[in-house]
Amino acid sequence: MAGEVRGRRHHWPTFLRQLILVVLLAGVVATGPTPPVAAAEAAVEAADWSEVDAFVRGRLDATDTPGAALAVIEDGRVVHQRGFGEDGRGRPVTPDTPFLWGSLSKPVTGLAVLQQVEAGRVKLDAPVRAYLPWFRLSDREASDRITVRHLLTHTSGIPTSASGEIGDRYDNAPGALADAARDLARVEPADRPGGSYEYSSAGYAVLGALVEEVTGRPFGTYLHQKILDPLGMRHAVATEGDFTRERVAPGHRSVFGTAVPFDAPYDTSGVPYGHVGGSAEDLTRFALAELGGGVLDGHRVLSAKGIADSQRGHVESSAGRYGLGWSVGTLKGTGERMVWHDGALPGHHAMLVMLPDSDRAVIVLQNAYHQLRAKEFADAAIGAAQLLSGAAPRTTPADGFAVALPWATAALVAVLLLSAVAPALRQLPGRRAAVRARSRRRIALTTVASAAAALATAALLWQLPAFLGGTLPMALLWLPDVGWGLVAAIALALLLALERTALGVLDLRRDSGSRRERRMAGAA
Template sequence: MDAFVRSRLEASGTPGAALAVIEDGRVVHQRGFGEDSRGRAVTPDTPFLWGSVSKPITGLAVMQLVEAGRVDLDAPVRTYLPWFRLADPDVSGGIKVRHLLTNTSGIPASASGEIGDRYDNAPSALANAVRDLAQIAPVAEPGESYAYSSAGYAVLGALVEEVSGRPFGTYLHERILGPLGMEHAVVTERDFERERVAPGHRFVFGTPVQFDAPYDTSGVPFSHVGGSVRDLTRFTLAELGGGQLDGRRVLSANGIADTQRGHVDSSVDRFGLGWSVSTLKGTAERMVWKSGALPGHEAMVIMLPDSGRAVILLQNAFDLLRAEEFHEAAFGAARMLSGVDPGTTPDNPLATILPWAMAGLAAVLLLCLAAPALRCLPGWRAAAHARSRRRIVLTAITSVTIPLILAVLLWWLPSTMGGTVAMVLLWIPDVGWGVVAAVVLALLLAVERTALAALDLRRQGSGGSSDAAERQVRLPR
């Protein structure tokens, strides 16, 4: 398994990772691979950020309040957050706590782009992010359909804060992380600084590049929990142990079973209360799992609850265009744990083609922008002078319209995938830089061609007037 994981890290270009394996409800293997971005060897104690693996932890926190009788899964969210709003007040009032946990609230996946990756560490950061959902239009009635939503888990985090009367990170430390002995877990900016979490890596034209981002308190319920593989292993052991670890219980066995049960159909499997639920490929084993990613970090927890086994893999790099390749490192290890072939991971050619395609498009636009320098040549000036006004106008319309359409399409394209250009810049920087460069150059090209057309018309008008005057002077002769 170590050799397989190492081969996947080499194939993806990931600088460092940490692996843990659980069998029969106990840890049988933990080790680190490679280095962090500060040149230190990765060990089982090296801290990472866990991305959306934060969601099952938030789900557990909500279920604790449910079992304490302080929250009802089928009560409207406004029972606990009276100020919670979407752009449609009627839909907002119908969203229940259960809808948020199962991603069936009607909040669109794109809302995550509106409130995520803020890097806001103010005391009210989480509540402020949730308040900004008031401008988001729902895409469906509550309970009608599944749409993966980090924004919904932000609302759950604010709900926990409101009901418990504690900041979300403080609640996690007191009720989950402390009892489970997750001593180096990261859920606050102070934790992040104390543990000295090393920057992760994004990819620029296939090369891992350090990305030193600040902590984001506003994103803790859905993306910014972190810690070492030892910490995440203890959380996984509690999940496999029916909510109990080393005699400390954080949730009832029935409550844990409910979180790990598939409640709704999702895009690829079924979704529980924070966990994805399906069958491990190549086997008949029930799999409860969660992947998580941030710009620079990737995490996977794969549990096989019926046999008490699990694989946890943390990586200090991530490429959104190669997400499947990163996930397959853990899935393959889990298949090995189950005694079957780990399988192969096909490369995504788009990960190579798209950055270079955008760079090529920007280069072409730059050449087009520089082309008018040829007008300085005598032959070009004569040809331009000979064109009719009609031809100048038609050429200008074409040469201005095409780059404008291109700029609009490039700026709009990320929205078709639920994102924005800002998100592309954050998650896929080489593609994002290419998009921004191409949009700016296309707009400059449209301005330039408009100015050149106006200049040509002016020059032709001046030339035509001079010719007519000359003919009038010569007529008496």
């Protein structure tokens, strides 16, 4: 998703709202009972958000998302919140419904690291091994040169694919995060440190382990003590205990176009890059602190300079530029600077779009996700931000490949299954005669060709997830219909190769027997 941004405002202009407030406050003077703060809140509630709500609702329908929460921030206040649909347990979604945030956890981790920088415990340009002596990739020399800044900006050389090596473990044992980071020792770097941008959740796992090391606290505990609790994020999730307490409902994965609940456990080993969570209300608190220069309700979590540095694009990325935990770009249609991050887990999608120059932000949390339709899920937040800024909202058409792939995989399974049961036709008299009529050479060539074709099919199917940027286990987790279709197709292709080989050997033996019988009959 490119950094995009800006548009038309579909709420009342500031001067009009100020006029309304004056009238309301005049009523307060005349009647006395309504406090000024209540009058201001009443004015916000009177604003017409129907167009924004309708747009978000339309995007949820387009992606078959059962439930979502929306929040809008303007001028240092939450001016609109609402829930759509139901959670994975059939309860209505509200602004207090907890979701998991996926990679939107990364800005939270970035903030935690920068707190250590400002406390003097960590230096951005120091080698990671200065704090984690055990940290290494398969290339020890490269490992020695990876800095904290490299990890924050995804320029460490740790490949995107490393997430498949250490991610989605659902490991909640003590030390799970450090154990995951240690397993990077078998990963080959994709580039030299600082050489190029390559998005890496694995790098943020290392950052979480670093925070644990320098603070002496579990990462989730640290987040609560230094970020989540001070900002009043009451339903925030950063530990397995939080996940249980908040009763985070199952998300939804797409199975042949239908949203199916997926009740995954929590993953303590993945908190720094994907398993922070909370409600839309919680995320508004985090956004308000980011827009407010690191302070909210008198609680400062980072200096204004630190916040500004984190929101500044440090390196060119695949989506504009990347800062110290944030993507940075411009809103398509307006050119306004946009600081944003989205995130996904199997069954959840979250996005926060901040427009710092106009002091606005949009949050959309969704309880469904499809890995091959990521832009469609991001449209809800991006498009809402564009509406608020006066631009036409982005609506990505459904990806025909993503829609067709599960059905194509199922069709392939059906073809392979029919091919595997086809040898039953050999029991027909005509088929047996045709087999007897074949030469030994033809039998051998047919056997080798059919077995080779089946093996090649299995190999190609095994490589398909890599072509899509993942692995077969990742496909099973993120795209279950495709993943299980591939498993079935690979198994059937291997079975078919074995079957064709066995039948070929049997046909050759039968042919040899038939030849002996004919020779004996001729001799008689």
